[in-house]
Amino acid sequence: MNESVSRRRFLSRGAAGLSAVWASAHWPALLAAATHARHAAQAATPAKFEFFTPEEAREIDDITSRIIPSDDTPGAHEAGVVYFIDRGLTTFAVTDQKTYRQGLPELQARVAEMFPRVSKFSALTPDQQDQVLHSFDDSGQQGQRQGRLRSRPGAGSFFETVRQHTVMGFLIDPDFGGNHDGVGWKVIGREREHMFQAPFGYYDKSYPGWESAVKEAEKK
């Protein structure tokens, strides 16, 4: 779905059921939010990379494509995750620059070690790529648990960092520079709307309405 359409629909439907007081009080704020979102979406696919060289971007794109592969549904590649990471490394994830700068040569060295005739990760077959990534993957040990929520990205190895950035770039709200065209949300079944109405799912469709247990017992 087109970004601006869904946003606009949110705005109009959001205001329609509400009092005029609410609409007038909030209209400037909502317009500002919509403009902001549109700018962000336009920036989602920049013409050129800011952090990676085109060669590096190719390698990263291939790694992300093994983390969330494209099969009968879109994967990290279609979601433009490499652009999200590139932009992230000059904005919210500046502290991870070093991890990438050091990780990419390590990746290349590992490729050369495992497949002496090949010089680049992106020149390997998908199966070979998986073998290389498995050799990097120390995620058998689960990350530190912090309450029921929240991950703490950035501290792990190169692969773990790319893995977390890939998941973020695939699943972030498309208004914020990743998840291009909302494909990540299509894959997980999340509708791209800003408002919903009951019934929401299979099990509340046939809900008859609240009845207290006492009333139910009386009926029987």
Added chain:
Amino acid sequence: MLEPIRYKTTDEVDFVIIGSGAAGGVLAKELSNNGFRVVVLEQGPYLTEADFTHNEVEVLMRNQLTNHPKLQPTTFRKTPQDKAKHHRALVYGRMVGGSSVHFTANYWRFHEIDFVERSKVGPIPDANLVDWPITYADLEPYYTKAEWELGVSGLAGASPFDPPRSKPYPMPPLPVKSGGVIFERAARKLGWHPFPSPMAILSEPRPGRSACVQCGFCESFGCEVGAKSSTLATVIRMAEKTGRCEIRPNCYVHRIETNANGRVIGAAYFDEKRVTHLQKAKAVVVCANGGETPRLLLLSTSKQFPDGLANSSGLVGKYLMLNSGPSAMAVFEHPLNDYKGVAVSRILHDFYELDPQKVGFCGGGGLDARFDMTPINFATSGYDMGGLPPGTPKWGKEFKAALAHNYTRSLEIVAHGTSLPVESNSFSLDPDLKDAWGLPALCMTYKDHPDDLKLGAFLRARILELLEATDAVQKWASPVEEQDFAYHLLGTCRMGNDPKSSIINADHRTHDVKNLFLCDGGSLVTSGRGQPTLTISALAYRAADRITALARKGEI
């Protein structure tokens, strides 16, 4: 439109309120509405609906709305004998409105038992469980006031375990979700009493505020349409409209100043440029939360108060309670789409009050059916693999397939229970670590009381019993573990009649300093059963009445 008033720091206002959350926002409105001149000093920014987004990276990973672990690092240890280690120990809302902006909006009243449990169950070994100096009946009018003024959706009389109430909820419950229906059916099969969850989220619009649009970004996020009944969306605006209240954001208070008579004269704070100012006031009300309030008192040492302000008992920061509770996930055959709508639509309180003789521990709790995991959160975080079953690969085809299948079909059942007050559980000043302003960092010391862990095991068993009564295709539960991370910061400046065993009296006045008042999660004497925010706001409404009466009598 009336411009909000601006005071000079040299103006001696009637009250400085430190913190603008569930308590500070309410006190700001009540005191300014009662005719007093008020300055609210808030360490975080003044954001509004236009600033709130669904950006998980900014909000969850970059701490846009919360205390920042790099700027305000913390340490943790299990007992006072241990050396504390650098560890992210707590999270709280750091903005105008405080945690009431980013909380899930579960809005339970405490029950009568929570105020008198000690009298009912007797002493508990290794805990200092005491009765409150006030009862449920004392607080009831203020619960009602909070529910009506802030806006709460719920159904009075739906739970047979509810305490008495003088008025129903001001608006009907929010729509039930698939997870709520599954929960309700299973619980009834077991003879339990599920009911619509009271939520501080509007099911009907109010002037200037939209009804909930069911977008599903409640927990950890600010509401973009003003439907969540934060103090930001409600009383803070009313406070500013009185023309007597200034909300001053980006002011990090680091010291409460006193004079030779042992009276408070104002609050010293860093502005955005880290320049120090002193806002003068006739009285100070600290509502900085159960972590930052004791920290501020401990930072405000002087010749007269060598152990920190209001700390003659030595108990400032002690009796920290976090609430405890295990959880379990389940996957169902058909899509629930529980990512839509507010986090929780059904809860139950059948295990709120348990007989210690029968169960072998003191405490109780409630269960809720929820889905509060936004997409990235679902895919990456939490115990084991976020929302995915244990053992799911963390990348590749199977990972993607699990995400695609489970995101719409998952449900979490979460228990919320008591934490007993243990003296050695505390917030204190770390002797080594400093924050970005050079102030001693918070050190959390915490080891769950054995009864809390027994309660956890009991509630975990009830969760699994409930899930057994559903058609869940798959289910798994988190282990019951000792906690090292805090969302609820309770009990650290407890209320009581005896200056030797408490920090504030029933008027929220500190025993040691006549014109210093405290009101936030720290004021709580017991932890309740897991959802403290309504009680914190109700206490603030009551405190405002008490403080107003004292001020009008010239007794401050």
